[in-house]
Amino acid sequence: MRDPSWLIAFAIGLLLLALLPTWVDSYNLTVLRDALIFGLFAASLDFFWGRTGILCFGHSVFFGLGAYIMALVSMTPDIPLPSLLGLLAGITGAGLLAGAVGYFLFFGGVRGSYFTIVTLALSVIAQQVAVSWSSVTGGDTGLIGIPPLMFGGLDLSGDVASYFTVVALLATVLLGLWALSRGRWGRILTAISDNEMRAAALGHNAALRLTMTFVISASTAALAGALYVAMAGLVAPDLIGLLLATEVIVWVAVGGRGTLIGPVVGAVLVQRAQQEISSFNPSLWPLIIGCVFVLIVFLLPEGVLSIGTRIRALFRRGAA
């Protein structure tokens, strides 16, 4: 995180992503685009979990809320700038919910695994609401026919255009989150996660800082959710529920918690593997992802990106 290798990896990754459309067909491009949106979602969780050490087990709530609000707003007839309003409303809505959750939990002294359990319950509640409130959410089947991204006369619905939109947004948000976690903000979060009482004794309002970080993280998740429905054209309860909340944790863990870019890589790799494996045996996937998760936790606790560092360490030991 501190060394320039992060920026180099980021630049190389961005270059690859930019050149990709020249040799990848449009089907694979849209698959990658969707995977990158989930990568953005994973990075949003990592910004909170990786820096504060507090796991949110209901991050899909914010992704799903962004998705549903985007769907409802952009499908409203005769609305000016439906995509832009939908994105803003989704991000704001999720930010407000995260602010409320953060206010009651963080200011109430809830931390650690208790926070995880409460957010887990939140994702179950959210999924239940999405299923039951069918007059608004479309119930189990969800909503279809969500218009693609349009900003005024700018049509971003094409495969290549939507792909580049996602890449550009992902890069911008990642840089923003990276700058935040590298600077003073990140150091204060490290201090709070290390010892909250000491941080407070130095004048830091830990509850407020945690709440603000949670709001930023949730808003980013909502941006990913809103983008996803605009690209996919449909929204359903599985975008808000417990399964997605679990999957995103796996992506972050596989990619490497606290690295921001790792979770994006993790999301893309895991989803790619899911497609490959599901194509020859759909029932095998949950078993395999479970085993992979266990192996990663035991063998590569810092994620797949740490393989490079480990190999380098091995060579150094060999040379010495």
Added chain:
Amino acid sequence: MLTASGLRSGYGALPVLHGVDIAVGEGEVVSVLGRNGAGKTTLLRTLSGALAAQSGQISVGGLDVTRRPAFQRARAGIAYVPQGRGIFGMLTVEENLEVGTRAAVGSDTTDIRQRVFQYFPILKERSGQRAGTFSGGQQQMLAIARALCGQPKILLLDEPAEGIQPSIVHEIGTLVRRLADEQGLAVLLVEQNLDLVMSASSRCLVMDKGRIVHAIQPEDLKDEVLLKQFLAL
């Protein structure tokens, strides 16, 4: 600078402080002595806001902070260096100090750090090193330096000599005295190490069973008879 009157607090249903009155003036180092369980650490925790006062009043330079949370008290000028130091091991020296500047509202933080480094040359040499790799004595120095970065009016120190080699204890004693003399810092020092108490304090208070029971002079600590009487050592 710091005054507390009729201070009562404790843990749940267990009262520890039974009405403590204490005042520390500018440039004064007041030591609190007493047996284990007398309530010394609880007093510091209550003053810093880590523990809520059940009754009584705490004020800093005339400002009533009794009902304020810990972070606001820090901004009002109370710096608390708890037992066991509590430096942030994952951060470097420089970063620890930067995090410490939050309470110094409206000041140039780089400037503060440079001034604090003057008192701690060893920290300046190792400013890029992770604090977790430091020895106990260096961590204690860092904890005090970090507290100073908030530009406090009052420094609360809880057993800074605990588990630290004698030469560094002596250094801490000299440093605390210098800070009080040169910066006008009010220091409340809880300590079991009598050498440190004697070298740094302006006056001493003896605590027992949650109350201040005696006020003595640092020189009195050399008197074995008095010591036995006050501290039942």
